[in-house]
Structure formats: structure tokens, C-alpha cells
Amino acid sequence: MHVTKDDGKSRTHAGQTPEDKFGDILRRVREASGRTQESVAEAMRKLGFAEYSQMHVSRTERGNRPLRLNEAVALARILDVDLLGAFVGAVAGEAGQNAAIAERVAFVKVLDLTGQVTTAQQQRKDLQRRIPRLEAELAEAEEEWQQAVERMNRLTQKGAQE
Secondary structure, eight states: OEEEOTTOOEEETTSOOHHHHHHHHHHHHHHHHTOOHHHHHHHHHHTTOTTOOHHHHHHHHTTOSOOOHHHHHHHHHHHTSOHHHHHHHHHHHHHHTTHHHHHHHHHHHHHHHHHHHHHHHHHHHHHHHHHHHHHHHHHHHHHHHHHHHHHHHHHHHHHHHO
16 A cells, blocks of 8 residues: 655555665665675666766665666666566565455456446347337338439429420
């Protein structure tokens, strides 16, 4: 569950922003790999992030810096780990507590869609029942139109003879 604080940042029930959560995972993975913040920053520079410094790594780990997706992908490559998968897994773990609610919402949506399908099927049957009557009305209107054209032709010929 995410809530928004006065600062406008989305936070988990534990008060962490997504940046906080990702930063925590990044720090744990970096430390487990035996790399320093500076060595990670250097590797980022080699991948084309020219201005990336130890301070960027530090601020990212503390959740104090917005992280771009291409940076997250590069960090995962440098640390040889699925950081994005770990992040999604951590966030999904929080969402797991709301699984029953999500399941109920999905069930209600299915019921609603089922009702819409039933209504649409009934409307289709009603329209199919109306088709023969509408075809008969169309044939009658075409017959009346043909008779009107014939009368007009007769009047036109009669007027031309006089």
C-alpha cells in the first residue's frame, strides 16, 4: 500500500519511498559484492554516465536522488544482479498483504463485465427480432417510393402533352 505524504512522495506502509526501497537494495547488493561506492561510480562513468560520482551512488542508496531507469539497468549490469527484479519483488511483497482485496476487486469487475455481456446479448437478440419487421417496413417504403416515382413520371408526361 502506498500513501502520499505532504512532500508529494509515494511511500509504502513502512514510510519508505520507492527510491528508499531501491536504494536500500542497491546498498545491500553493492556491499555484498565487495564494491565501494567509488568503484560503482567509476563503472557507471565507463558505461557513459560521464558525471556519475560517488556522491550519486551515496544519494541513490539513501533514496535522496531520483533514479532513472537506464541508471538502474546500468547498476544492475555493474553489480551483475537483477536489481529491478529484486525491487519489484520487494514491492510485490508489500502488495501481497493486499492480495485478498485485489482478488475481491477483480471478482467484482468480472461480475460487472458478465452483466455487461448479458445486457449486450439481450440487446443483440432484441435487434435480431426487429430485423424482419424493419425489412418489411423498408420493402413497403421502397414500394411507396416506386409508386410515387411512377405518378410523378405520369404527371410529367401528361404536362408535356398539354
